[in-house]
Every structure is written in C-alpha cells, then in structure tokens.
Amino acid sequence: MTIDWKHYSSKDTYDELLTSSGRARSGAGKVMHYLRNLSEEDLKERREAAELAMHVMGITFTVYSEEGGIDRVWPFDIIPRIISAREWQRIEEGLIQRAQALNMFIADIYDKQKIIKDGIFPAEVLKQSVNFREQCMGIKPAHGVWAHICGSDLVRDFDGTMYVLEDNLRVPSGVSYMLENRLVMKRVFPELFEDHSILPIDGYSTRLFDMLASLSAQPTEYPSIVVLTPGIYNSAYFEHSYLAQQMGVELVSGSDLIVEDDIVFMKTINGRSRVDVIYRRVDDLFLDPQVFNPDSMLGVPGIMNAWRKGNVAIANAPGAGVADDKVVYAYVPDMIRYYLDQDAILPNVPTYLCMDDKQREHVLANLENMVVKPANESGGYGMMVGPAASKRMHREFAALIKKNPRNYIAQPTLSLSTVPTLCDGEIEPRHVDLRPFILSGDSMHVTRGGLTRVALNKGSLVVNSSQGGGSKDTWIVETGGA
Amino acid sequence: MLLSSVAERVYWFARYVERVENTARMVLVNNNLLLDMPRNATLGWAPLVSITGKSEIFYDTYKEASERNVMRFLVMDTNNQSCMLCSLKNSRENLRTSRAIFPRGVWETLNDLYSYAKANKSAVLTRRSRYEFLSHVIDSCHLITGKLSASMSHDQIYEFVRLGRNIERADMTSRVIDVRADNLLPKHDEELKPFDDIQWKSVLDSLAGYQMYRRYVHVRVRGVEVLRFLLQDTYFPRAIRHCLTQVELCLRNLPLNEAPQYALVRAQRKIDNIDITKIVGGRLNEFINELQLILYDLNDELTYSYFEGKEVSPKIYKFRQHQ
Incomplete structure (x- = not known):
C-alpha cells in the first residue's frame, strides 16, 4: 500500500511541494515521484530510522524542570522542504542586502545617528527601545559590523510571496539543528541525495570560524576563539556545545573568563590564556555585571571595557539588539x-505600529484579523493570533495596546505556506517558516536554505520548539536545464 | 588546552563516584560484621557515621544511631551532602556539564545508576534487600571506572580522573583507620577478644583488602600488620602509599605542578617515616589527623594551581609576550 496522496489538500494555503492542482513544484518533482512510490511501511521505517539517528546523535534541546535539565529530542519530520536554486538566489541577495542595511543602521545609531537627523527614523522609537545600550555609543567594532550572525525568519503567504517576518540579531539559535537534520536525512534517504543536486550546507562551521577569526584584533594566524554559553540549563546548550566542537574551539562559561588590564583571559590548567574573539550566546544584559545587570552570574566583570578598548571582539556585538525590535x-x-x-528585495510583512494614532485605530478596529506582537519578545511569547483568539483575548489585547502602544505592532494574519508532513501515518499539510542565517565579518555568507520549522499541531501557526514545533530539512535544489 | 573548570568537574566527578562506592562497601561490610557479633556488643552503626565525619549533623536530626537512622543518613538523607544519593547526584552534575569529553557509555552507566539508586533507595532499609542494592551500586561504580580506563584517552583530562579517585581513596582509607582501628587497638573487654579477628578482617573488607592482605602479608590478621598494609603497601590500590604514588605519577604529566607536588611529598614522607609499632600505643589518632590535614592541603593546592587558574598572572603573560 502506498500513501494516498489524493486526499492531500492544502487548498487554503500555498504548499511548498505541490501546486493547488496537486502537481509537483519546480525542484520537487523527483522527490514527489519518490515519495509517491514509497509504501506506508517504507515511510514508517524511514521515520523510525530518523528518530533513532536523532537519539544516537544526541540531538536535543533542554527543557528545564524541577528535576534539573531534561534533554528532549526535537521532533523532526522526514519530508523535506524544497526551494529551487533560482528562487533561492534572489532570497540570498535579499538577505545580504538586509543584513548590510541593518548593520549600517546599528553602526549609525551608536555613532552620529544620521538616520534620525535626516528624519527617516523617529528619535522617540529609539528612546523607548529596550535593546538600545547607551554604553555602546562611540564604539567602532571591526569591519563596522555589529550583527555578525543574523537569523531572519521568512514566511510565505497564500500568493507565494516570501516575506521577512523578523530579524533575530541578539543570539539567534537553530543552526545546529539545520546541520544535524541534513546528516539525518543523508542516513535515511541516501538514494535521494544521489539523484538530486542538493546544495551542501556543511561548510557552515568553517564559515563561522573564519568570520569570527576575521574579527580578531591581534594579527595571529590562529586567534583564540571561544563560545560563551549561559550554561547547561539554557535551552540552546546543545547548540553551543555543538558549534564549539565543530569549530574546534573552547566552550566557556562566564566563570572561565577573567579580565585583567582590559585583556580577556580564560583559565586553564596551564594558567591564563588570552582570548581574542568571543562568540557569545549570553544576552547583552548579563554580559558584564560592572556595566549591565549587577546580579548577573553568567557574565564576566570588565569584559565591556576590554571590548571597548578593542582588545577582544564580541559577536554579536553588545547593543546589536537595537535593530531586533518589531517596531x-x-x-x-x-x-x-x-x-x-x-529597494528592498525581500518585502516586510505589512506592519501597523500601534504608537501611530491612525495605525492603532486600524488595528483596534480589525483585531480579529490581526496578529498582535509585543515589540521585544521572542520565542512566540506574549502574542495574539486574532482569528484563533477569543473575544476576551481581543479585549485584553486592546487594553494592553492602549496602555503601552510603543510596545505593540500588528500584522495581517498570513496564511503561512505548508509542507506535506507525516502525521500519525497520514500525510497532511503543516505550516512552516524558514530561518536562514547570515554571517557578516570581513565578507558575507548566507546558509543554503536554513532551518525550516514546522507547526506540528493541525492548523497551528506557531513553530517554536517550546510550543509544539518541529523541524524539517531544507533543500535548495538545482533544477538544471534552465 | 584544558579549561580549569573542566578539570575541576572531572576531578570532582571522579571523587564522587569513588565516594559512592566507598560508602556502599562500608555499609555492606558493617552489615555483615554485625551479623557475626554477639547481641550485647556495643559496636552498632555509630562508627559509620564517625567515619564520614558528620556526627554533628547526624545527631541534629536523629536521637540515636539505630540501624535504620544510620542507613537513611548514609544513603539518602540530603542533610548529609556526602550521602550516597547526593554524591551520585553531584558526580552526575559534574559529568553532565563535561559530557562531551567522556565516552558516551560512562554517562549512560552513571545515569542508569542514578535512576536505579533513586528508585530503589529504600531497599537499603531492610536487611534482606540491602545486599543486592549495595552490590549493584558497587558494581556500577566499577563499570564506570572500567569504561573510563578502557575507552578514554589517557591524556591530561584522564589524569584528573585519577587524581580525584586516588585522593578520595586515600581519604577514605585514613578515615576507616581512624575510626575502626582506634576502637580496636586499646584493651577491650575480655568478652570481645575472640571477635577482634573478625573485626580486623572487616576493616580490611571495608576497603576490599582482605584477599590481597592474605596474599602479601603471610601472617594471620593482626592489628599492626593490617595497619602497615593499609598505610604502607605499595601495590594494594587502597593503601595510602599506593594512592600517593598514583598522584605522583599524575602530577608528573601536568604543568605547574610545583605546589601540589610539595604537598604530596609531605604526605609521602609522613607515610614512609612512620613506625607502626610506635603509633599503636595511642598516637594513631594524632597521626591520622596530621595526615588528613596534609591531604586537605593537597586538595587545596590542586584547586589553587589548576581549578582557579591563578598561577600565571596576566602581567607575567604580557611580559612573556614582549620578550
């Protein structure tokens, strides 16, 4: 028995693999042909093989509970999301353009603030930004880059348009799952990789290392690079340890580092050893108890001074989050x-700023069709999806918006594209987004594809791992001939 | 490059695993010993609490050193941070945060052991199930030690495993001698005389040393000889001299070892120069106390040199850079 694809229907959304008439999209033909010929048992077998591989490889995220951290395997779906290389090229250009502009913006904000003086960006937005760091004014990081690793979330609407939903410029995570998902797929569907020209992604850790090395102030051949983690209880600890291992650098906590004479050292059994570049996965406010949160146990006292003096590079730069704000x-x-x-190559999702009287009025009048988001939350928390929310929720959010308009934005509800997903032995459409990663140092690099997150609950639009999300491998496929 | 914090976690992971094993064996042996003793013997379970050095904490919670109370205290009472379950938890936490450097199987075994001990801890409260529970704990500890020895590179990280294991062993042996031997050496009630033999045997047993003693010391079990064996034997893994030699070998492979080596040599001289026949006349406690202080010093020097990363100041570092 092969899987019955006749009942597969994603009429109300854009499906990434199939057109509305059920034909394979560009780049997805071979995969669809292959999947259509797999029996139910085959699929089940592959799925189990994938689960086993994830366990064996120890691909986990941490859920903290009273028992201490529990490592859970992140749900993974074996049907890939496919994008043609031709479309991807345009997306890549758009992402590079965007990251460039964002970095120029951050550099400008911490320097002369020309964009405000020229009346393009309102001063009051900056004034109320919770991610603006006064302490970073006047600092000039290497290459003028502040957001060295940017994870921009892309979504596709009903008509096929790819929008940028948000830019994560603080400590974006997920890239390790992108890399591991590919390894799992190669184990489970080796034959598909033989027939397709799927662009490889495994150069990422080398690219990341090179980018970080390019930030070093000391002209040494092998600068000393560390990954700074908040520790084992952070949900992304797996990724921190994974990236450190892949790059062959040390994984450190704040207490491993010490600053003397504005130079950062790590403590080793051979004594102290100088650190040139820190890939930090600790939030700004916990980086340096002398400058930010004085109670922080995760940070390193004096590290900001060392950075300011140019003795150590920090990626992403403290303060880069100023552009990671939904307003x-x-x-x-x-x-x-x-x-x-x-002109922007990749469009923004139309966004209503509640701080603007007129736009707010529109939002309040159309709450049931809007997605309302707080300006500075991440992980899908504190938001309201209008069509799915109750009348009471609408009233609650109306009150919240009126109370603190600067803190809210609203967007029309996008339908979010779907990808066929294996659910209880049936193939059903599930909504997805896509997080590519953009590296900026002395040069720029975009991952080929990115992390596709999938909302595993039927009809759900929330793809976050903490809220019922899973992931898929993402294939950028050369279609050839064209 | 080995981070100080990683070295520290590895060291304590190994110490705690060793502590779990030692505690389990100590309880097991006392259990067997008591079965052999006459009903009116005063021995009981109190010495076990003394060995751990936690009598004060014990009597804060419990009125008397009854079998059940002592079992609770040694195995699962979280007021006692050295209890078996706490030690297991601590060793697991230390391993968790440095998992990547250990063979996977080590984590699996420790994790299994932790779940087992948590689920079955009350087995220790009844004499019938006690043996099975404690043997499983001891065997699992051996499995961990074996996996480390067989499948981990014997590099600098491994030296810290060995350092932790041997220092904990030396510490435990000195405690057992302190509490058990001291009770045995002075004159006893005539009534108990016939039982001295089995008590000395149990001292050896609690350090898994009876068989080895019989092979190397060709006399019947006698107090002075047992002491000599536990303090000065070169080959028995739990004899203090042997443990210190292991520490010496580890330190040779590590950088910045001057200060720890100095503390080590003090301990070695102490063991080498002792005349066993002279300390049995009442100076044993004093001797053990002095030895333990040196072992603490050794631990402190390791902490200072390797775990706190204070040896080379940045000023010296900069100076070297400019040369």
Whole structure:
C-alpha cells in the first residue's frame, strides 16, 4: 500500500511541494515521484530510522524542570522542504542586502545617528527601545559590523510571496539543528541525495570560524576563539556545545573568563590564556555585571571595557539588539533605501505600529484579523493570533495596546505556506517558516536554505520548539536545464 | 588546552563516584560484621557515621544511631551532602556539564545508576534487600571506572580522573583507620577478644583488602600488620602509599605542578617515616589527623594551581609576550 496522496489538500494555503492542482513544484518533482512510490511501511521505517539517528546523535534541546535539565529530542519530520536554486538566489541577495542595511543602521545609531537627523527614523522609537545600550555609543567594532550572525525568519503567504517576518540579531539559535537534520536525512534517504543536486550546507562551521577569526584584533594566524554559553540549563546548550566542537574551539562559561588590564583571559590548567574573539550566546544584559545587570552570574566583570578598548571582539556585538525590535523592523525597507539607495528585495510583512494614532485605530478596529506582537519578545511569547483568539483575548489585547502602544505592532494574519508532513501515518499539510542565517565579518555568507520549522499541531501557526514545533530539512535544489 | 573548570568537574566527578562506592562497601561490610557479633556488643552503626565525619549533623536530626537512622543518613538523607544519593547526584552534575569529553557509555552507566539508586533507595532499609542494592551500586561504580580506563584517552583530562579517585581513596582509607582501628587497638573487654579477628578482617573488607592482605602479608590478621598494609603497601590500590604514588605519577604529566607536588611529598614522607609499632600505643589518632590535614592541603593546592587558574598572572603573560 502506498500513501494516498489524493486526499492531500492544502487548498487554503500555498504548499511548498505541490501546486493547488496537486502537481509537483519546480525542484520537487523527483522527490514527489519518490515519495509517491514509497509504501506506508517504507515511510514508517524511514521515520523510525530518523528518530533513532536523532537519539544516537544526541540531538536535543533542554527543557528545564524541577528535576534539573531534561534533554528532549526535537521532533523532526522526514519530508523535506524544497526551494529551487533560482528562487533561492534572489532570497540570498535579499538577505545580504538586509543584513548590510541593518548593520549600517546599528553602526549609525551608536555613532552620529544620521538616520534620525535626516528624519527617516523617529528619535522617540529609539528612546523607548529596550535593546538600545547607551554604553555602546562611540564604539567602532571591526569591519563596522555589529550583527555578525543574523537569523531572519521568512514566511510565505497564500500568493507565494516570501516575506521577512523578523530579524533575530541578539543570539539567534537553530543552526545546529539545520546541520544535524541534513546528516539525518543523508542516513535515511541516501538514494535521494544521489539523484538530486542538493546544495551542501556543511561548510557552515568553517564559515563561522573564519568570520569570527576575521574579527580578531591581534594579527595571529590562529586567534583564540571561544563560545560563551549561559550554561547547561539554557535551552540552546546543545547548540553551543555543538558549534564549539565543530569549530574546534573552547566552550566557556562566564566563570572561565577573567579580565585583567582590559585583556580577556580564560583559565586553564596551564594558567591564563588570552582570548581574542568571543562568540557569545549570553544576552547583552548579563554580559558584564560592572556595566549591565549587577546580579548577573553568567557574565564576566570588565569584559565591556576590554571590548571597548578593542582588545577582544564580541559577536554579536553588545547593543546589536537595537535593530531586533518589531517596531524598528517596520523601518527596515526605509533603511535599505537610506543606506544602500536600493529597494528592498525581500518585502516586510505589512506592519501597523500601534504608537501611530491612525495605525492603532486600524488595528483596534480589525483585531480579529490581526496578529498582535509585543515589540521585544521572542520565542512566540506574549502574542495574539486574532482569528484563533477569543473575544476576551481581543479585549485584553486592546487594553494592553492602549496602555503601552510603543510596545505593540500588528500584522495581517498570513496564511503561512505548508509542507506535506507525516502525521500519525497520514500525510497532511503543516505550516512552516524558514530561518536562514547570515554571517557578516570581513565578507558575507548566507546558509543554503536554513532551518525550516514546522507547526506540528493541525492548523497551528506557531513553530517554536517550546510550543509544539518541529523541524524539517531544507533543500535548495538545482533544477538544471534552465 | 584544558579549561580549569573542566578539570575541576572531572576531578570532582571522579571523587564522587569513588565516594559512592566507598560508602556502599562500608555499609555492606558493617552489615555483615554485625551479623557475626554477639547481641550485647556495643559496636552498632555509630562508627559509620564517625567515619564520614558528620556526627554533628547526624545527631541534629536523629536521637540515636539505630540501624535504620544510620542507613537513611548514609544513603539518602540530603542533610548529609556526602550521602550516597547526593554524591551520585553531584558526580552526575559534574559529568553532565563535561559530557562531551567522556565516552558516551560512562554517562549512560552513571545515569542508569542514578535512576536505579533513586528508585530503589529504600531497599537499603531492610536487611534482606540491602545486599543486592549495595552490590549493584558497587558494581556500577566499577563499570564506570572500567569504561573510563578502557575507552578514554589517557591524556591530561584522564589524569584528573585519577587524581580525584586516588585522593578520595586515600581519604577514605585514613578515615576507616581512624575510626575502626582506634576502637580496636586499646584493651577491650575480655568478652570481645575472640571477635577482634573478625573485626580486623572487616576493616580490611571495608576497603576490599582482605584477599590481597592474605596474599602479601603471610601472617594471620593482626592489628599492626593490617595497619602497615593499609598505610604502607605499595601495590594494594587502597593503601595510602599506593594512592600517593598514583598522584605522583599524575602530577608528573601536568604543568605547574610545583605546589601540589610539595604537598604530596609531605604526605609521602609522613607515610614512609612512620613506625607502626610506635603509633599503636595511642598516637594513631594524632597521626591520622596530621595526615588528613596534609591531604586537605593537597586538595587545596590542586584547586589553587589548576581549578582557579591563578598561577600565571596576566602581567607575567604580557611580559612573556614582549620578550
């Protein structure tokens, strides 16, 4: 018995693999042909093989409970998400353009603030930004780059348009799952990799290392690089340890580092050893108890001074989060025009700023069709999906918006594209997004594809791992001939 | 490059595993010993609490050193941070945070043991199930030690495993001698005389040393000889001299070893120069106390040199850079 694809229907959304008439999209033909010929048992077998591989490889995320951290395997679906190389090229250009503009914006904000003086970006938005760090004013990081690793979330609407939903510029995570998902797929479907030209992604850790090395202030051949983690109880600890291992650098906690004479050292059994570059996965506010949160046990006293003096590079730079704000997000197309004199290649999702009287009125009048998000939360927390929410929720959010308009934005509810997903032996459409990672140092690099997150609950639009999300491998496929 | 914090976790992981094993064996042996003793013997379970050095904490919670109370205290009472379950938990936490450097099987065994001990801990409260529970614990500890020895590179990280294991062993042996031997050496009630033999045997047993003693010391079990064996034997893994020699070998493979080596040599001289026949006349406690202080010093020097990363100041570092 093969899987019955006739009942597969994603009429109300854009499906990434199939057109509305049920034909395979560009790049997905061979995979669809292959999947259509697999029996139910085959699929089940592959799925079990994938689960086993995830366990054996120890691909986990941490859920903290009273028992201490529990490592859970992140749900993975074996049907890949496919994007043609031709479409991807345009997306990649768009992402590079965007990361460039964002970095120019951050550099400008901590320098002369020309964009405000020229009336493009309102001063009051900056004034109320919780991610703006006064302490970073006047600092000039290497290559003028602040957001060295950027994870931008992309979503596709009903009509097929790919939008940028948000830019994660603080400590974006997920890249390790992207890399591991591919390894799992190669184990489970080796024959598919023989027939397709799927662009490889495993150069990421080398690229990341090279980018970090390019930030070093000391002109040594092998700068000393560390990954700074908040520790074992952080949900992304697996990734921190994974990336450190892949790059062959030390994984450190704040207590492993010490600053003397504005130089950062790590403590080793051979004594102290100088650190040149820190890939930090600790939030700004916990980085340096002398400058930010004085109670922070995760940080390193004096590290900000060392950075300011140029004795150590920090990626992402403290303060880079100023552009990771859903209100600031609304101005990115303007930034691209202002700094690069170009039109945005990848559009923003239309965004209503509740701080603007007129826009707020529109939002309040149409709450049931809107997604309302707080400006500075991540992980899908504190938001309301209008069509799915109760009348009471609508009233609650109306009150929240009126109370603190700067803290809220609203967007029309996108339908979010779907990908066929194996659910209880049936193949059903499930909503997905895509998080590519953009590296910026002395040069720029975009991952080929990214992490596709999938909302495993029927009809759900929330893809976060903490809330019922899983992931898929993402294939950028050369279609050839064209 | 070995981070100080990693070295520290590895060291304590090994110490705690060793402590779990030692505690389990100590309880097991006392259990067997008591079955052999006459009903009115005063021995009981109190010495076990003394060995752990936690009598004060014990009597804060319990009125008397009854079998059940002592079992609870040694195996699962979280007021006693050295209890078996706490030691297991601590060793697991230390391993968790440095998992990547150990063979996977080590984590699996320790994790299994922790779940087993947590689920079955009350087995220790009844004499019938006690043996099975404690033997399983001891065997699992041996499995961990074996996996480390057989499948981990014997590099600098491994030296810290051995350091932890041997220092904990030396510490435990000195405690057992302190509490058990001291009770045995002075004159006893005539009534108990016939039981001295089995008590000395149990001292050896609690350090898994009876068989080896019989092979190397060709006399029947006698107090002075047992002491000499436990303090000065070169080959028995739990004899203090042997443990210190292991520490010496580890330190040779590590950098910045001057200060720890100095503490080590003090301990070695103490063991080498002791005249056993002279300390049995009442100076044993004093001797053991002095030895333990040196072992603490050794631990402190390791902490200072390797775990706190204070040896080379950045000033010296900069100076070297400019040369």
